[in-house]
Amino acid sequence: MDITWGASASHEIAWGGMIAVYLFLAGIAAGAFLTAALTDLFGKNRPAKLIRAGAYIPPIAIVVGLLLLVFDLGRPLSFWKLIFNVNFGSVMSLGTFIISFFTAVALVYAYLIWTWPVAQARGIQITVAGVEAAAAREVPASGLQALRKPVAVVGSLLAFGTATYTGFLLSAVSTNTFWSVPFLGISGVPFLPFLFLVSAISTGLAATLIGAIDCSDLTLYKKVDIILLAIEILLLIILYTSVSSAFFQGGLASLFWIGVVVIGLLMPLILAIYGVSKHKNLVVPVCGMVVVGGLALRYFVVYAGQMVR
Amino acid sequence: MAKHYAMAVVVAKCIGCQACTVACKFQNNVPEGQYRTKTPVVGPKGTFPNVSMYFLKEACQMCQDAPCVKVCPTKASHYNEAGVVLVDVDKCVGCKYCLTACPYDARFINKDTGAADKCTFCWEARVSQGQAPACVSTCVGGALVFGDEKDPNSEIAKLLSKNKGEVRKEEFGTRPSIYYIFQGVK
Numbered sequence: 390m391d392i393t394w395g396a397s398a399s400h401e402i403a404w405g406g407m408i409a410v411y412l413f414l415a416g417i418a419a420g421a422f423l424t425a426a427l428t429d430l431f432g433k434n435r436p437a438k439l440i441r442a443g444a445y446i447p448p449i450a451i452v453v454g455l456l457l458l459v460f461d462l463g464r465p466l467s468f469w470k471l472i473f474n475v476n477f478g479s480v481m482s483l484g485t486f487i488i489s490f491f492t493a494v495a496l497v498y499a500y501l502i503w504t505w506p507v508a509q510a511r512g513i514q515i516t517v518a519g520v521e522a523a524a525a526r527e528v529p530a531s532g533l534q535a536l537r538k539p540v541a542v543v544g545s546l547l548a549f550g551t552a553t554y555t556g557f558l559l560s561a562v563s564t565n566t567f568w569s570v571p572f573l574g575i576s577g578v579p580f581l582p583f584l585f586l587v588s589a590i591s592t593g594l595a596a597t598l599i600g601a602i603d604c605s606d607l608t609l610y611k612k613v614d615i616i617l618l619a620i621e622i623l624l625l626i627i628l629y630t631s632v633s634s635a636f637f638q639g640g641l642a643s644l645f646w647i648g649v650v651v652i653g654l655l656m657p658l659i660l661a662i663y664g665v666s667k668h669k670n671l672v673v674p675v676c677g678m679v680v681v682g683g684l685a686l687r688y689f690v691v692y693a694g695q696m697v698r
Numbered sequence: 699m700a701k702h703y704a705m706a707v708v709v710a711k712c713i714g715c716q717a718c719t720v721a722c723k724f725q726n727n728v729p730e731g732q733y734r735t736k737t738p739v740v741g742p743k744g745t746f747p748n749v750s751m752y753f754l755k756e757a758c759q760m761c762q763d764a765p766c767v768k769v770c771p772t773k774a775s776h777y778n779e780a781g782v783v784l785v786d787v788d789k790c791v792g793c794k795y796c797l798t799a800c801p802y803d804a805r806f807i808n809k810d811t812g813a814a815d816k817c818t819f820c821w822e823a824r825v826s827q828g829q830a831p832a833c834v835s836t837c838v839g840g841a842l843v844f845g846d847e848k849d850p851n852s853e854i855a856k857l858l859s860k861n862k863g864e865v866r867k868e869e870f871g872t873r874p875s876i877y878y879i880f881q882g883v884k
Binding site for chain 1: 770867
């Protein structure tokens with residue numbers, strides 16, 4: 390670099406692809422957990438396969454995400470210092486604790502779901518009155534299984550925290566006009582946590598549906614997915630009108646318009662509305678596109694905020 | 699009264715010699731290809747008779763409401779006893795949150811330590827010993843003035859009372875301690 394005559398500050402991209410993928414994985418993990426746990430807690434005829442998929446995705450996604458986070462550090466081996474040096478004013482410091490607890494609870498919940506059928510089978514054996522009755526009704530939770538619903542509740546709160554914190558993490562950078570853009574111009578209410586929460590639930594639900602592909606009746610979930618896609622489109626319209634159009638130009642334009650809007654929102658929305666009642670075999674393409682679009686969204690937001698200032 | 703260390707850059711006196719850039723590399727053992735301060739050219743721009751060109755010293759702006767300190771998850775970025783923004787290398791994990799928060803691109807990840815790095819006003823080696831930062835001491839044209847802004851008898855207080863000092867990106871409310879005096883330049 391010719392420092393005498395040339396380049397001023399090099400304008401480095403501090404947070405690159407690893408952080409974008411981490412934000413995406415944290416969103417998937419939180420969304421899948423919410424899908425499984427809320428079904429487990431409130432579902433009437435709970436599709437076991439869907440709960441399983443939604444319980445197994447979060448630990449895998451969040452652990453891979455955490456590894457990316459650690460490897461992205463300038464000093465990966467010192468990551469543990471984040472736990473012992475706390476700054477309550479820093480979203481990242483708070484987030485460290487949210488994702489740590491979420492990871493732990495997600496692992497516990499996955500284990501409980503893993504051992505769930507065993508407990509059910511034992512319940513059936515013990516019941517003398519009749520196998521059919523036992524299978525139809527909820528088996529009285531015994532042993533560790535008694536913890537499953539409380540774990541689902543605590544985990545849902547932590548999943549909500551994980552999904553929104555990724556938004557607050559970026560929106561707390563008040564010197565970044567893109568990341569810190571307020572929601573509908575209301576000062577003090579950042580936009581990104583809303584977008585990231587909806588995107589997290591949408592991608593997490595989509596990933597869970599792919600995992601539960603041969604479940605019989607998923608109409609409710611497909612409808613929720615359509616609603617989430619519609620909300621996300623609304624949110625992106627709000628974002629588009631709230632910030633400078635410079636953020637949607639240049640190299641990021643194709644990522645936004647093709648990746649986020651067309652692949653991630655419009656195509657799955659159209660296909661989902663068309664296929665919700667008729668075609669079961671549209672689940673994988675629709676959900677696959679939602680997941681890819683979610684990744685594109687995180688990439689776009691992470692990079693747009695740093696490329697244009 | 700508490701001191702407030704500040705620096706004034708008299709832009710019209712800077713000839714772009716980069717003695718500050720080099721002195722900083724000497725003083726602070728900054729890794730190859732990385733800089734705590736540099737002084738790039740702005741321009742030449744405009745057409746005759748309104749052509750202008752000047753040099754603008756860039757470094758940590760020593761904000762009094764520093765975004766880097768606010769976001770740092772481990773309190774590695776902090777204000778020291780004299781209000782100077784410093785990085786505790788031992789506490790820093792290199793998460794780069796401060797790099798995203800700094801609107802002046804003053805920070806980088808030190809290639810050798812992996813920790814966030816930036817100008818320290820030469821606190822350890824010089825300012826805490828009563829000397830001026832290396833860039834100020836070496837400045838050929840007398841473009842850099844350093845001292846306690848709150849001491850009315852200091853050179854910097856006198857300079858700033860007579861000249862309008864501008865701070866960079868005032869809109870972010872970071873309250874920098876580096877003042878740029880553009881008189882005679884733009």
